[in-house]
Amino acid sequence: MKLKQFVKDWTLPVAIAVGTLVYLLFYFVPQLDAAGDTLGQVVDTIFPFMVFSTLFSTYCRIDFHQMRPHRWHIGVLLAQVALVALNVWIIFCVEAQPEQKLIWESVLTCIIGPAATAAPVVTAKIGGNINTMTAYVVISAFGSALMIPAVFPLLERGASAGFWEVFFIILQKLALVLVAPLVLGWLVQHYAKRLCAWIVSIPDLSFYLWSAQLAVTSGVTVRNIVHSDAALRTLIMIATFSLILCLVLFLVGRWIGRQLGDEIDGGQASFQKNTALSIWVAYVYLNPVASVGAGCYVLWQNIINSFELYEYRNRKS
Numbered sequence: 001m002k003l004k005q006f007v008k009d010w011t012l013p014v015a016i017a018v019g020t021l022v023y024l025l026f027y028f029v030p031q032l033d034a035a036g037d038t039l040g041q042v043v044d045t046i047f048p049f050m051v052f053s054t055l056f057s058t059y060c061r062i063d064f065h066q067m068r069p070h071r072w073h074i075g076v077l078l079a080q081v082a083l084v085a086l087n088v089w090i091i092f093c094v095e096a097q098p099e100q101k102l103i104w105e106s107v108l109t110c111i112i113g114p115a116a117t118a119a120p121v122v123t124a125k126i127g128g129n130i131n132t133m134t135a136y137v138v139i140s141a142f143g144s145a146l147m148i149p150a151v152f153p154l155l156e157r158g159a160s161a162g163f164w165e166v167f168f169i170i171l172q173k174l175a176l177v178l179v180a181p182l183v184l185g186w187l188v189q190h191y192a193k194r195l196c197a198w199i200v201s202i203p204d205l206s207f208y209l210w211s212a213q214l215a216v217t218s219g220v221t222v223r224n225i226v227h228s229d230a231a232l233r234t235l236i237m238i239a240t241f242s243l244i245l246c247l248v249l250f251l252v253g254r255w256i257g258r259q260l261g262d263e264i265d266g267g268q269a270s271f272q273k274n275t276a277l278s279i280w281v282a283y284v285y286l287n288p289v290a291s292v293g294a295g296c297y298v299l300w301q302n303i304i305n306s307f308e309l310y311e312y313r314n315r316k317s
Helices: 002-009 009-027 030-059 071-093 097-113 119-125 130-155 161-191 195-201 203-226 232-260 263-271 275-285 288-316
Strands: none
Touching: 009 030, 009 203, 009 288, 030 119, 030 161, 030 203, 071 097, 071 130, 071 232, 071 263, 097 130, 097 195, 097 232, 097 275, 097 288, 119 130, 119 203, 119 263, 119 288, 130 161, 130 263, 130 275, 161 195, 203 275, 203 288, 232 263, 232 288, 275 288
8 A cells, every 4th residue: 555655646756767677677688679679669659649648638627718828928938038048159159169069959959848748737736727837838839849940950960951841840740749639639628528527537647648658758768878879977967957957947937937927837837848859859950969968857857746746745735
């Protein structure tokens, strides 16, 4: 019983540990190579469906009439733009130092990414407003789709790609995991009410689906670190900077939300990032090693989420 309660209370760290240990098991045991290759193909196939199902179950719960812009949306978005501009300036200043440039590029991939599509899931669990948070996820997706093709071609390879070409590629990727479940959730709410009621009746369904995704993401992150050709010192610096950034974004978002009327949502919107998109962007435009920053970031943000959930449970009890 105690073990069951521990897993329930610390679901996100448990998911991170499971994903990490499963990958390391297949990595260090040669006899599992064939099974690991097969499992990897299965995971690659089902992962988009895991993301889709998590969001769909979330969107079945939201009130679409409450999805409208708020003041804190503008504040968090402006803070993101300002931090992106500062980060780009730093990259230009350290351009002659490859290691420093790589570290700051890894930071940029985290800052410029949109809010995590699963952010409403955690926000709802800690007493935030799932409706306004979902609205911000949509706004943030368009904001990042504008910033990424405007900024990244200035820094590294891939500058020949046109703005609109990159813009629509990013929008297409986001549409598959954001717009499609959003539309389906609305349709189910209005035209399949019994199905919607059944989905809503399952306690914490979205949260546990998200935890399964996190286990997979953690395994992928460890794989990227293990197979990276960067020096250990560089990887440690990238991981450290991503932790510092995670804390800064969390505190900045909380402060903005406190000033503009929604502290919980402001914090989650600012620091909880769509790291899958950030990793893809790092591979396309920058150095693949820069993707390690986003991979580490997903671990830090979910550790913070775990402490938020723990604190919220204690307050409620």
